[in-house]
Amino acid sequence: MSIRSYPFSFGTIGSELDTFFSEMEERAESFASHSDSIKTMAKNAIPRITGDFYVDLCETPSEIIITCDLPGIEKEDVSVKLLNETTLQIKTKYDRDVSNTDASGIYHLRERRSGAGERIIRLPVEVIAEGAKASFKNGIMEITLPKSVKDPGVPIEIE
Template identity: 35%
Template sequence: MVSLLPRREGKELDRLRREMDRLFDRLAEWKPSFFRGEEGQWLPAIDLSETPKEIIVKAELPGMDPKDIDVSLSGNTLKIQGERKQETEEEGENFHKIERSYGAFLRTIQLPAEVDPDKVKATYKKGVLTLKMPKTKAETMKKIEIGPA
């Protein structure tokens, strides 16, 4: 079969394809920065969901002791913070790859509705922190009549 591209251009396209393959291989090892805070920090992934009666937040915090996690609520703002401590290295252990992140973190989450802070339930199981926050009763909306000036 006869190539439609001159021999020289075909070689350059092959070289370009090989370079692109190398870039994609390196991209597979890259971690998106939105999963980390500042350089060296990590941010746990969260799920925020809502039912008619409550707001539920789940945060992935694998390898953490619940004593190292602080949760606070102020108005509609939920803060989850803590520190995942790095394990001590064994003597004679040579690492070939380190992908797990360690250090302090802070997640600030705006809740979509008012919740009752006295009725929040927090559980930690298999590396997942679950917060169930009952909503406060919705305020009734009052129509305001506009009178003449």
């Protein structure tokens, strides 16, 4: 049995998908250039892979801890919003030039992500905004959300 080598890297598959979806979006926009509502529908129908970021979610007895890797993003370009008791929204904005050339030459490989990112995270339990904390250091954001404590009820004495 021989091992066959492939002429591509599996790390570039995400980049290829980004290019594919961008081309599909451009085609849909040019096809529907006469109607703004169709353009908007086309943009929303094409999934965006660019700008995604990785998230870890950990549950402790008293809180939910979310850690995000956001390399190259400044703290000012990140927003975190608790949409409801079980849904968290994290948005990033990053405007790096994505042309195929720059002052130093022509790119032959480009795997670093650029653009805005958004994650909607469904939390496993209800949390409260009071006491929530977020920290950002060296491209890593950590969000701590206290769990909502449900009142187990008031016991009624039986006579």
